[in-house]
Amino acid sequence: MTNRAELETINMERRNALKTGGGLGLLTMFGLFGLLHSRAALAEWNKTAFSSKSMDEALTALNAASPENSADAIKLTVPEIAENGSVVPVTVVCNLPKVEQISIFVDKNPNVLAATFTIPQGTEGLVTTRVKMGQTANVVALVKADGKFYRTAREVKVTAGGCGG
């Protein structure tokens, strides 16, 4: 945080770059999707986990049947109340050594597992994404670090809105 101003500047540059080079950015993104659909990625697709209807089922499918609860090891950032249930921002940070995998669940979604990220060795344990939520539910973060599973959860309220103030 010593250099917020600098960060802001970088953000603005990034924004401008994306604005002016929108086409290029989009191409890059498609490129990434292409990569994800490569044979290697598909081989790792855990169909059972992603079709799971319950947390227990999904955790079992990820071989994480009884993860350790730890709000200290994992920092999960979500809004208390979703501004838009279709795109709820979720950030998971884990500073434990040897983070291998980060997964995000929404416990009341039809399919509870929203995303799983494989973290290459030597990479910072940080992911940020957006998930879709149809109703008030717990967002659960599951981290595999050095072979061991940790989890933490926070409730995100999805509300009809109005009547405030």
Add this chain to the structure above:
Amino acid sequence: MDMNRREFLQILAIASAGGFMLHNNESHAAGNAARMYDLPRHGNVSLLHITDSHAQLNPMYFREPEINLGVGAMSGKPPHLVGNALLKHFGVKPGSPEAHAYTSLNYIDAARTYGKVGGFAHLATLVKQIRASRPGALLLDGGDTWQGSGQALWSKGQDMIDACLELGVDVMTMHFECMYGAQRIKEVEEGQLSGKMDVVAQNVKTADFGDAVFKPYVIREINKVPVAIIGQAFPYSTIANPRYFVPDWSYGIQEENLQLVIDEARKKGAQVVVLLSHNGMDVDLKLASRVSGLDAILGGHTHDGIPAPIPVKNRGGTTLVTNAGSNGKFLGVLDFEVKAGKVASFRYKLLPVFANLLTADANMTALMQRHRAPYESKLSEKLATTDGLLYRRGNFNGSFDQLILDAMMKEKDAPIAFSPGFRWGTSLLPGSTITMDDVLNQTAITYPYSTVTEMSGEQIKTVLEDVCDNLFNPDPYYQQGGDMVRVGGLEYTCEPGAAMGKRIQDMRLNGKPLDASKTYKVAGWAPVTEAARDRGGEPIWDVVARHLRNEKVVKVTAPNVPKLKGVAGNPGMI
């Protein structure tokens, strides 16, 4: 000023002789009134605070709630104290002018005795007086200042912007200000306010990359002491209000980011760090326990006139939490003694603004007249008179909201009506004329569309449960700071301490239980969706005005409120 004060004291004396109030003797009353604004300076860093004036430029009446329930850990604690419980907790003398300002006790008689409150011309005099004894003091505006009257609505807040500049506001944050649209507030910030007033909000970011939209904070020197003022806009602006006004912005409480901002301000040398907050007091109390490094949170949104700060312990020490009421009724004065780079002691006073005790500032009066002129004929239209007290504030309903509900049910031929649980809106004493100005003081928003919706009994229950959870969720971070949606026609029981989905019980229409699968016609207003905006229903003030012109005399009846369960003895109700 002499005339006004003499009149005021005379009234006090008469009232006193009449025996229904207030002081033991005349000289006591006179002494108290004279001392009201005689506030000796303490220390070297002073912050003056106004919040939630809701565009009330003129003195008016504002009745505080007789019901403001706290649930769970908040039960029986400020701000969830009303009436005598509040007076007792804060050691305010019953029957004093302050007691009238902070409570609804003996409201009509006391309001007639003490007269109108607030008003920017009177506030300006008070601010000048307090500033004269506190060189370098900063004036902070917690937001919900540019909205709440017809004049503010039609001028897109211009009357209030000019009034705040005249008043000398140094730093502001916001809520309804954003409901004039993102472009409006940015254009004012970067134009007229530039170099004069800072708009701060650490919790407003672009929805795409999370870039800051406003300065998160500013550091200003007060008597050579660097003071950081961090802004906290209303966190649920895009949920409680229409998101389409600020489609590219994201809000939220953003506790983690706040901690980073506090740490950064401290690192830059700030010796005093305060949060100018529009969170609402329950949220502020929780926030104060979870972040460290704040000397005070100067709060608003929930319109709680809290006489003394609530000290909250956290891992870094203690943070003071204040809330400065609404409608221009109060001026908060926070004095810090800063020694050896940190706060050594403080004093706080929430001064009620009694219009009869202060002269109107001439410049502000002229400014107000200038802004009023174009709208005068429209606003001064006399619509009806009221035979009873009209007020809004209270957890479940108020007589002014009941009037709005009655107007909707009649004009829209609907057996059930919903009206939002806003906490702004002035009061009218029995016998008053109701003007268009008064109606707009209850309704002036940028999404005033009236609606008629076919809803199933089940949907009605879902809506009531949803709003009730915004009010009574035991975790303050899930509260949005408004009151319960006002309900016309439908009777129900409410158990605030129950879990969500179980609070709303025994819903009845004309004595018969509501059928979950049957469809009912429900009138409402202030919808937050774009679809409702595009349908463009008749503005609610036109519906109410038409009703009033027909009625001519409003016979005030007890507002429709739910039967309450599980709150007997709660000091949050009289």
